[in-house]
Amino acid sequence: MKTFIDLTHNIVHALPVYPGDEETKLYQVKNIKEHEFNNHRLEVSMHAGTHIDGPMHLKPSKKFISQISLDTFIGNGCLLDVRGKQIIKPKEEYEERIKENSIVLLFTGWDRRFGTSEYFSHSPVVSLEFAHFLVKKNIKMLGIDTASPDKYPFEVHKLLFSNNILIIENLTNLDKLLEADNFEVIALPLKIMADSSIARVIARTCSGGCHGFTL
Amino acid sequence: MKTFIDLTHNIVHALPVYPGDEETKLYQVKNIKEHEFNNHRLEVSMHAGTHIDGPMHLKPSKKFISQISLDTFIGNGCLLDVRGKQIIKPKEEYEERIKENSIVLLFTGWDRRFGTSEYFSHSPVVSLEFAHFLVKKNIKMLGIDTASPDKYPFEVHKLLFSNNILIIENLTNLDKLLEADNFEVIALPLKIMADSSIARVIARTCSGGCHGFTL
Numbered sequence A, B: 001m002k003t004f005i006d007l008t009h010n011i012v013h014a015l016p017v018y019p020g021d022e023e024t025k026l027y028q029v030k031n032i033k034e035h036e037f038n039n040h041r042l043e044v045s046m047h048a049g050t051h052i053d054g055p056m057h058l059k060p061s062k063k064f065i066s067q068i069s070l071d072t073f074i075g076n077g078c079l080l081d082v083r084g085k086q087i088i089k090p091k092e093e094y095e096e097r098i099k100e101n102s103i104v105l106l107f108t109g110w111d112r113r114f115g116t117s118e119y120f121s122h123s124p125v126v127s128l129e130f131a132h133f134l135v136k137k138n139i140k141m142l143g144i145d146t147a148s149p150d151k152y153p154f155e156v157h158k159l160l161f162s163n164n165i166l167i168i169e170n171l172t173n174l175d176k177l178l179e180a181d182n183f184e185v186i187a188l189p190l191k192i193m194a195d196s197s198i199a200r201v202i203a204r205t206c207s208g209g210c211h212g213f214t215l
Helices: A128-137 A155-162 B128-137 B155-162
Strands: A002-006 A025-030 A039-045 A051-053 A074-081 A103-107 A141-144 A166-169 A182-189 A197-206 B002-006 B025-030 B039-045 B051-053 B074-081 B103-107 B141-144 B166-169 B182-189 B197-206
Touching (some): A051 A182, A103 A182, A182 B182, A197 B182, B103 B182, B128 B155
Parallel strands (some): A074 A103, A141 A166
Antiparallel strands (some): A025 A039, A051 A197, B002 B197, B182 B197
16 A cells, blocks of 8 residues: 655745745735635745755756756655764664665654754754765765754765765654655655755655555 | 656746736845855746646635645546647547546647747637546546646636646646556645645656556
8 A cells, every 4th residue: 555645844934944045935916706716926945945955056066956867856765763863873774774776864853843943053964974875875865854964064965966966955754754664755846947946755655565666 | 667757847037927927037046156055046926837726726715735635646647649639528538548546638739839929829728528527537637738728717627626636737748658658647736835836747657567656
């Protein structure tokens, strides 16, 4: 049996943004009583809410996220439970658990603080050693339920980008994957001429012997 | 072997909108030389470019597109080649071809006119009879490579919405599915508190006996 789990924060008016970024605006521009139809308009920066960082975010790249192969955004998922750790480092068991071309999701539990100032200031970070390990494993993307896997000068970001590994930030609901034996991650950015993109990120879990979505 | 095909128009500055809607703006707000990182900002109405119409677009519904089950947005695809027809009607062969819970895509070839005024004024339309047929078949979504399956007063839209069938508009690249034996449609809207949403719409084609993504 296959089930979908939504790993995306809801886009609402004033959706939290990374400190320094312009605020998110969402408003109704047409309403059915007056115009016979409803319509909404969104004004948003590409690093608000759940989004995918492309290499152009921090590298002098000319490749927009719309030009990145779709194959990057869909793959077998691997959830690592890293709750309670302030610095995320490689562990021996990861050697077997993390497969080539997978999408690795780090479950810190930090999404419960989404919308608070602490969400940005005290979040766990990924060690450069762990980032090197992910590069060696040749994964497609690293996802995390915090605003960023590292802080200024963003060496983890830059190392991953240099190796064409993209980063999914501000995930939520990763606890719902703890019991999943097997799941596929579908993380679709907009097809947009931008460095990065807000995204819809979901998991398709599988139990009871179904198979076939391995790419 | 599985391959992805992108059915989405690229989001660019001044991406065409439905006549009367506010224009699309996309601009770079941070650049790596000055700020050490790149960022882009998008101002967009939810009916610009490739998007999914939710029932709230034309019905007095309180259900935002973010509240619609993910299961609606992913399903086995069925491409109908309707090129050259100005009015799309049911055909006997559709009785067998269109399965319950599928996502039906109408290939009119009209996407070549995207960005011209003719794109809106002379596009093919779906007959109410065909819409009733789709309701009877209990499909998940109807997709089309034009701006709309019908014109004012939008009876096809309203009939489909009353039966929880959503509509994908402004698709492109449907010709690339003509040779696909079997494909899955993944059409992800933003998770947004809006009537409808811009979306990334892709197909995963399958050839050579792979299987397993049937929901």
